[in-house]
Amino acid sequence: MxxxxxxxxxxxxxxxxxxxxxxxxxxxxxxxxxxxxxxxxxxxxxxxxxxxxxxxxxxxxxxxxxxxxxxxxxxxxxxxxxxxxxxxxxxxxxxxxxxxxxxxxxxxxxxxxxxxxxxxxxxxxxxxxxxxxxxxxxxxxxxxxxxxxxxxxxxxxxxxxxxxxxxVMFDAILNFKKLAENKNEIIKELALQDKEYILTTIHRAENTNYIERLKNIVEALNECGKPVVLPLHPRTKKYMTDYGLKFNDNIKVIEPIGYLEMINLEMNSQKIVTDSGGVQKEAFFMKKPCITMRDETEWVETVENGWNIVVGTDKNKILDGIMNFIPDKTQKNIFxxxxxxxxxxxxxxx
Missing domain, CATH: 3.40.50.2000 (Glycogen Phosphorylase B;)
Known part of the structure; x- marks a missing residue:
């Protein structure tokens, strides 16, 4: 065949x-x-x-x-x-x-x-x-x-x-998690403390293409007071420049990284803040609280299971999620x- x-x-x-x-x-x-x-x-x-x-x-x-x-x-x-x-x-x-x-x-x-x-x-x-x-x-x-x-x-x-x-992404996680554990050079390079940083991704057009939405996200990350690691998507980088937005010193902006390095950052993070569908699932697989910066999610099971909250791009809701969201349920095997x-x-x- x-x-x-x-x-x-x-x-x-x-x-x-x-x-x-x-x-x-x-x-x-x-x-x-x-x-x-x-x-x-x-x-x-x-x-x-x-x-x-x-x-x-x-x-x-x-x-x-x-x-x-x-x-x-x-x-x-x-x-x-x-x-x-x-x-x-x-x-x-x-x-x-x-x-x-x-x-x-x-x-x-x-x-x-x-x-x-x-x-x-x-x-x-x-x-x-x-x-x-x-x-x-x-x-x-x-x-x-x-x-x-x-x-x-x-x-x-x-x-x-x-x-x-x-x-199939669960298949991939199980296949590559061991390899990812050895990709910790990035943790050392960024001088990150285990379980003390927030991992963030921003790439969706619904967020990057509208100045108010992207501005709210940037301000929330700037004001959270926690170390934030952000592999910056090329689209987001372009609109940051177009809108004249800047990150504070608590944001460690890095180039897009490989899958294994991303998994390593996820497994060693405190929480994950994202607008990515795939990263929402990876957060769930890694048992990390996830704050989703969208108005809805296709991965409703992660929300129903108590490990993901959907906050849109309201600055205060993003901040509240970063500071206070802690899952209150044991994970179920849903994938x-x-x-x-x-x-x-x-x-x-x-």
């Missing part, structure tokens, strides 16, 4: 690291990197440190408006699909790479499998939400990570081809047993 996998952004590299290694034990995989993340620190380093096979194709699409980026991917992917004639196309998550990979497979009548299907924030203004909904509608096989994702699909009338396999990749392969084999 020939499976063509489309990836293009950091979370997808991490998920593919778990699934591709399992697939390649018994099937042929063609790996296509769209180039949606083109910065070396955001892309190339993941293939190296996670031992992901080198892409068979790199489309080098780069950044751009949604229409241009997705359209360019479609044109290039169609040529590859026709040439390779895969039995399945496999896509991950909710990026423009996911949408382009799904649309192209559907147009060419190639069976489509979506890993991380069924997630919903119920905010259709989010590009990611649009991509999720469309991809799920086009998919023949929907690999969902949680029970709530199953229910989301059923409410939308999708009742066939759904497989609750657990979360599977770390065998999602094996279950995905079993379904594809059938």
């Amino acid at each position: 020939k499976i063509l996998t489309v990836v293009g952004a950091r979370p997808q590299f991490i998920k593919a690291s778990a699934v591709s290694n399992v697939i390649r034990k018994c099937h042929k995989e063609i790996l296509v990197h769209t180039g949606q993340h083109y910065d070396e620190n955001m892309s190339q380093v993941f293939f190296e440190e996670l031992n992901i096979p080198r892409p068979d194709y790199n489309l080098e699409v780069g950044s751009g408006n949604h229409g241009k980026q997705t359209g360019t991917m479609l044109i290039k992917l169609e040529e590859i699909y026709i040439k390779e004639k895969p039995d399945f196309v496999l896509v991950y998550g909710d990026t423009n790479s996911t949408l382009a990979g799904a649309l192209c497979a559907s147009k060419l009548l190639i069976p489509l499998a979506h890993v991380e299907a069924g997630l919903r924030s119920f905010n259709r203004k989010m590009p990611e939400e649009q991509n999720r909904v469309i991809t799920d509608r086009l998919s023949n096989i929907l690999f969902v990570p949680t029970d709530s994702a199953v229910e989301n699909l059923k409410r939308e009338g999708i009742k066939e081809g759904i497989y609750n396999v657990g979360d 599977g047993k770390g065998d999602a990749a094996i279950k995905i392969l079993e379904v594809l084999n059938k």
